Amino acid sequence: MRKLALDDEILLKIEKPARYIGGEVNSVMKDRDEIDIRFAMCFPDVYEIGMSHLGIQILYDMFNRMEGVWCERVYSPWTDLDAVMREEHIPLFALESQDPIKDFDFLGVTIQYEMCYTNILQVLDLSGIPLLSSERGEDCPIVIGGGPCAYNPEPLADFFDLFYIGEGETVYRELLDVYRRNRREGGTRRDFLVRAARIEGIYVPSLYSATYKEDGTIASFEPTEPGVPAVVRKQVVMDMSKTTYPERPIVPFIKVTQDRVVLEIQRGCIRGCRFCQAGMLYRPTRERDVETLKEYARLMLENTGHEEISLSSLSSSDYSQLEELVNFLIDECSAKGINISLPSLRIDAFSLDVMSKVQDVKKSSLTFAPEAGSQRMRDVINKGLTEEDILTGAGQAFEGGWNKVKLYFMLGLPTEEKEDMEAIAVLADKVARRYYEIPKDRRNGKCQITASSSFFIPKPFTPFQWARMYSNEEYIARAAIVKHAFQDQLNRKSLKYNWHDAEVTVLEGVLARGDRRVGHAILEAYRSGCIYDAWSENFDYEKWLEAFEKTGVDIAFYNERERGADEIFPWDFIDIGVTKQFLRREWERAMKGEVTPNCRQQCSGCGVAKWKGGVCIEGKN
């Protein structure tokens, strides 16, 4: 029987002890004697969130297929256990073996959102690994960062030994081989890092240095070691049918956020919304073969026993074989009482038909993401969804029996004026009006239109990376304008408006486009007690403000100025395939309110066509 790292006294007094015991169905145990590399894969948030992440399941499966490698999982202990571990000096451990993380060869951290940065420090700290890469000895695991936030790794540069830029399926094998060779040859930690830096896609922050101009912007950013490349190239899987996929995903004992089989149908998005980082990072759009997907779906349902399957992609409606796949799933699942969930579907006749087959119309709500209220604003962000699309889709849905609609918007977008803000309420009201056009005897009581807005945060590698943000007070004022506009609407009793917290927005903005100097503030915030910043009950804005103050990091410098056309960005040394010229061109078109066609309509020359794959070669071979 496995021995647990925590004793019964502790496990019985904390919340949800099952977060820490491992041993779940399909988790992988290996014989320590047959292993020469131990890899701890971390999602720096609580178990239920981390276990819901597809990327980790893919990498966990990939590593554990490798001979000699044992990949285990580790998540952030919740605040209750965090306190106990600190008090009793219990080192953080991996779920499978329950061995201390400190004894591993690698600690890989997937960095999915900015608000988990202090949790990364928590994981290092509880593991007994020095927070600063520069202070780590030969006995420490190599700390690797990956995931979307690794595309601007600079705020975290001091805490990681290396970053993996790109899709995980590509160069890990090479990295592990270099590690083994270095160990065989008696090389040091630094020798390994220098060798690793030569692998395409690997960025070793300690081998680069930045200088700054008087105005605070970057003057230069260069490698400090010969043989280390000045540009780090994103790694991308070009043949999606040849990559591995977890046929036996882990089945948690406790209910997690994503308690279902997740089928990734494609990577990337053809749409080119100008605020969307994922839409640029994962270009070109690459579909998985529909026959392979059917097989994966069958295997994963068999091996997990899950009662639900969900499709995953940035825009499922753009998957060319969607109809075939969905019909297959309906046939396969309905008799077995398995639910199908279809997120990110465009609302049209086909999707409404499918949804009416797979869910209870009366209970479910429809979701539209117009992102902006006015057509002018939607053109600026290149969201190719018109008012007519929304009203037609909503109309069809209402006729089909739905009466709940959710609308998602962003506030604080570039060029936004008061009319654009008010247009959010007007659009919501038009949707409600469309509902009340249906004769009373044919509709299902009142409708419920819920509009939510978040504040726009410019992200690296998007056309809006030059855009300015606003102060906390300004965000609140904008939300108030929308709130008032809702009160003026005819159907205000059927409308609801919620907005996202402004303080978190400000912080996320600094972390998203920050440089190395921002790292000092993150460290200070952590030392003053910040963790689980993504959880509103734990988020302490005052502490963060103090940390910025103390470390001399000026929020306004990062958030409240439009960046110049020639400014060197902290992330410019990374080549994601999409060129800065293309992004700049898109920024300029945005300023003129010009839309850009999607990848299937017309190639706009973003730069990734050089890889000759995915949507770039569709219909061309």
Added chain:
Amino acid sequence: MKVRIKFRKYGILRFIGHLDVMRYFQKAMRRACIPIAFTGGYSPHMIMSFAQPLGIGLTSDGEYMDIELTESIPSDRAVEALNAVMTEGMEVVSFRQISDDKKSSGMTIVAAADYLVTVRGTDTVAAFWREKLEDFLAQPSVLVMKKTKRSEKEMDIRPLIYQAAVTENGLFLKLAAGSADNLKPDLVMDAFYDWAGMSREPLHFHRLELFARTEDGFITLEDAGHAIR
């Protein structure tokens, strides 16, 4: 047809709560391809009911659930199929057909439960148990404060202790269980420690078996069913 499944819950699975055990078995039924019946309606769910939830931290050799099948499957094959998809900490012991009669299934028939109590982490008993158990049981009544969701009330638990004895493996308890009178072993031990003037140390509770009442006394829930061939 109705089937009763007996299973063991041990090792690390003592940290999995009752609702999660249900979720665990719903998924296990699918993995093992057991022809289980579903309720009707828009969101059908498996017809599955558990006897007597086991609290977090307890282990058990005698857990039960009743399910309904759409077609018959031999007991030995079902046990094998289920155990092939179990994780360490869960083991299916038997799979038996029970009467279709409503009164014979589910929580309602549970009348008693056997437990084994040990000092946590030792597999042994505390010295005073052996010396004082007899006197403790000789009391005409054992009054304890029982907390409910709304209030606290005093009750006599002595009549609900059917049997108690110190054995080689620990303190054996046979207690009233089920929806009518239910006595948790934890409450018994609290009362025993209080009465003996000892301060409570961490204990481990292991459930051995669940019983239904018949005219001739108790029978295990398992014995109420018969093997499917």
